[in-house]
Amino acid sequence: xxxxxxxxxxxxxxxxxxxxxxxxxxxxxxxxxxxxxxxxxxxxxxxxxxxxxxxxxxxxxxxxxxxxxxxxxxxxxxxxxxxxxxxxxxxxxxxxxxxxxxxxxxxxxx
Amino acid sequence: xxxxxxxxxxxxxxxxxxxxxxxxxxxxxxxxxxxxxxxxxxxxxxxxxxxxxxxxxxxxxxxxxxxxxxxxxxxxxxxxxxxxxxxxxxxxxxxxxxxxxxxxxxxxxxxxxxxxxxxx
Numbered sequence: 001x002x003x004x005x006x007x008x009x010x011x012x013x014x015x016x017x018x019x020x021x022x023x024x025x026x027x028x029x030x031x032x033x034x035x036x037x038x039x040x041x042x043x044x045x046x047x048x049x050x051x052x053x054x055x056x057x058x059x060x061x062x063x064x065x066x067x068x069x070x071x072x073x074x075x076x077x078x079x080x081x082x083x084x085x086x087x088x089x090x091x092x093x094x095x096x097x098x099x100x101x102x103x104x105x106x107x108x109x110x
Numbered sequence: 111x112x113x114x115x116x117x118x119x120x121x122x123x124x125x126x127x128x129x130x131x132x133x134x135x136x137x138x139x140x141x142x143x144x145x146x147x148x149x150x151x152x153x154x155x156x157x158x159x160x161x162x163x164x165x166x167x168x169x170x171x172x173x174x175x176x177x178x179x180x181x182x183x184x185x186x187x188x189x190x191x192x193x194x195x196x197x198x199x200x201x202x203x204x205x206x207x208x209x210x211x212x213x214x215x216x217x218x219x220x221x222x223x224x225x226x227x228x229x230x
Binding site for chain 2: 002032033035037043044045046047050051056088090091092094096097098099100101102103104
């Protein structure tokens with residue numbers, strides 16, 4: 001059971017906008033930054049959003065993030081086949097004194 | 111370009127100690143936090159702990175004192191030891207740069223991962 005809660009799956013067609021949610025608590029998302037990682041099949045995770053909504057160099061502006069209270073979301077607009085991956089959210093938890101992750105959301109591009 | 115490479119045994123017997131090494135190239139260990147993260151087959155990511163280049167560590171409390179991390183800046187290597195291994199510890203183990211305490215930075219570089227299976 002992961003500390004952060006994500007839907008196990010999401011899907012969309014090419015060109016669509018998809019949103020993936022991540023729900024936490026006052027000890028993690030409520031007071032700390034949220035990070036999002038993309039994991040292609042058989043590969044290591046790669047950061048696509050940091051500090052709630054900042055894109056690292058090289059990540060297309062189709063990826064955006066937001067946070068409100070104890071929840072965060074990742075949005076991908078203009079969906080492309082190469083976006084098909086598992087997306088994980090993460091945050092530091094002040095009560096547990098460590099990093100916590102969501103269970104991951106498998107995104108399928110139909 | 112910073113690269114991380116994990117190395118270690120692919121198979122560990124129950125109750126034994128796992129020892130993994132992460133070699134950093136294309137950059138320096140100095141100045142950064144470094145983390146270990148694992149992923150059981152078909153499951154999500156779990157943070158194991160982090161180590162600052164000067165040796166200060168933070169461990170996941172759920173691992174109940176079974177973890178030890180160390181750093182060798184002269185060799186640009188990190189090491190992970192996990193004692194009393196059980197089948198529940200079967201996972202892909204990643205080393206990653208970043209993941210400092212209080213969550214200000216991301217895990218921005220990752221190794222390719224090392225699959226560790228616990229079996230008699």
